[in-house]
Amino acid sequence: MDMTYEPDACMFFPLCSGRETQRSARYHWYCGKSGKGRSHNIGRPFVILQTTLHGCGSFVWHSRTFAVPAGFAFITVGPEDAEYFHPPREKKPWTFNWIHFSGNLGVLLWGALRKKFGPVIPLPSNSPAGAALAHLIRNVNDRKFQDWFHASLEAYAFYSKLWRQLAKPQQNAQDSVDRAIQYGLEQCHRPLSVKELAAQAKMTREHFSRIFKQRQGVTPAVFYLQHRLQIARQLLQTTGLSVHAIADHCGFRSSRHFRLAHRRSFGQLPHFRTM
Numbered sequence: 075m076d077m078t079y080e081p082d083a084c085m086f087f088p089l090c091s092g093r094e095t096q097r098s099a100r101y102h103w104y105c106g107k108s109g110k111g112r113s114h115n116i117g118r119p120f121v122i123l124q125t126t127l128h129g130c131g132s133f134v135w136h137s138r139t140f141a142v143p144a145g146f147a148f149i150t151v152g153p154e155d156a157e158y159f160h161p162p163r164e165k166k167p168w169t170f171n172w173i174h175f176s177g178n179l180g181v182l183l184w185g186a187l188r189k190k191f192g193p194v195i196p197l198p199s200n201s202p203a204g205a206a207l208a209h210l211i212r213n214v215n216d217r218k219f220q221d222w223f224h225a226s227l228e229a230y231a232f233y234s235k236l237w238r239q240l241a242k243p244q245q246n247a248q249d250s251v252d253r254a255i256q257y258g259l260e261q262c263h264r265p266l267s268v269k270e271l272a273a274q275a276k277m278t279r280e281h282f283s284r285i286f287k288q289r290q291g292v293t294p295a296v297f298y299l300q301h302r303l304q305i306a307r308q309l310l311q312t313t314g315l316s317v318h319a320i321a322d323h324c325g326f327r328s329s330r331h332f333r334l335a336h337r338r339s340f341g342q343l344p345h346f347r348t349m
Contacts, residue, residue, distance in 0.1 A: 087175065087176050087177045087180065087222060087225050087226055087229060088173055088174070088175055088210055088214045088225060088228070088229045089120075089174045089175065089176045089214075090173075090174045090214065091171065091172060091173040091174065091210075091211045091214045091215060092171070092172055092215075093127075093169070093170070093171050093172075093211075094169070094170060094172070095128075095167050095168070095169040096131075096160045096167060096168045096169075096170075097160070097167040097168075098160060099159065099160055099161070099162040101159060101160045101168075102157065102158075102159035102160075103157060103158055103159065104156075104157045105122070105150045105152040105153060105154050105155075105156040105157060105158075106152065106153045106154055106155050106156065118176070119151070119152065119153070119176075119178065119181040120151075120152050120153075120174060120175065120176055120181070121149065121150070121151050121152075121174070121175040121176075121180055121181055121184040122149075122150050122152070122172060122173070122174050122175075123147055123148075123149055123172065123173050123175070123184075123207075124142070124147060124148055124158065124170050124171070124172040125146070125147035125170055125171045125172070125197050125199075125204075125207065126142050126143055126144050126145065126146055126147070126168065126169070126170050127144060127169045127170055127171060127199065128144055128166070128167070128168070128169040129143075129144070129164065129166040129167050129168040129169055130142060130143045130144070130161065130164055130166070130168060131148075131158060131159065131160060131161070131168045131170065132158065132159055132160075132161045133148035133150070133156070133157075133158045133193065133194060134156060134157045134158070135148075135150070135154075135156045135193045136155075136156075140193060140194040140278065140280060141194075141278055141279070142158075142194055142278075143278065145196060145197065145198045145199070145276075146194055146195065146196055146197060146278055146281070147194070147195055147197040148193055148194050148195075149184055149187070149188045149193055149194075149195065150193075151181055151184055151185045151188060156193075171207070171208075171211055173207070173210065173211055173214065175229065177226070180229065183230075183233060184233075187233070187236070187237060187240075190237075190240075191240045192280060192281070192284060194278055194280060194281065195236075195240060195281070196240070196277065196281060197236070201239055202235050202239060203232065203235040203236040203238075203239045206231060206232040206235045206236070207232055207236075209228075209232075210228055210229065210232045213225075213228060250274075250275040250276055250277065251275050251277075251282070251285050251286060251289065253274060253275065254271045254272070254274040254275040254282065255271075255286070255289075255290075257271065257274045258271050258294070258297075258298050258301075259298075259301060261325075262298070262301060262302050262305055262324060262325055263323060263324065263325050264325045265325050265326075265327065266298060266325070268282070268283060268293075268294045268295060271286075271294055282294070299335060299339075300339065302324045302325055302326070303324075303335060303336060303339050303340075305324050306320050306321070306323075306324045306326075306332065306336070307336075307340075309323065309324070317329050317332065317333070320332070
């Protein structure tokens with residue numbers, strides 16, 4: 075099959091793909107028309123899905139920097155103000171698969187998926203969508219499509235599996251979040267970052283925060299602050315500990331930080347005990 079781009083037939087077409095390993099910060103791509111470094115300025119809308127196999131990359135979108143570790147992928151719908159690169163401080167090489175989609179329908183569909191699930195998504199290679207992507211990439215590289223319609227059909231089959239997978243997280247992902255939540259509850263004696271919780275669930279910070287809020291109704295930071303304040307109030311009511319000791323026991327940076335958080339949540343300062 076002739077793989078030359080044909081806009082009339084190519085509504086949603088996997089144009090090209092590849093597998094690479096990058097070790098240098100010189101690997102840096104821009105997705106717009108800024109003229110910075112290497113850019114995907116091809117004169118028409120495009121989609122790039124890049125999935126990390128080993129190591130970790132970075133993706134900048136809307137001025138936010140996202141880590142893209144193994145088992146995750148970023149989506150860029152260009153041309154747009156976005157960029158991706160091998161992090162300068164990352165010592166391990168970044169190995170990834172990438173696939174480039176063209177066609178107006180493809181741009182529309184991938185834009186909708188990104189709006190729903192975010193610019194960095196979980197895409198494990200051993201998942202149904204991961205297997206479908208590997209199959210699609212092999213067919214693109216081996217030029218096994220019968221015609222444009224066959225190519226578009228396989229592209230949409232992968233897209234559908236991915237949407238279904240993201241919309242209905244696997245039970246093991248839910249279990250991972252549950253374990254991270256429990257871990258956080260057991261660590262109330264010290265400050266705990268969302269990044270540390272996400273690492274417990276083996277997720278990116280953004281993906282973990284999104285699932286956490288869907289489950290608990292609030293962000294991780296708010297959830298654990300409320301939990302620590304409830305423990306602190308109980309200690310104030312049932313022990314003779316000072317405000318300073320309770321603040322330290324519940325993971326607040328200082329008694330002043332504890333007082334401010336208590337006043338914001340309950341409308342009053344904690345009952346003062348001898349410091």
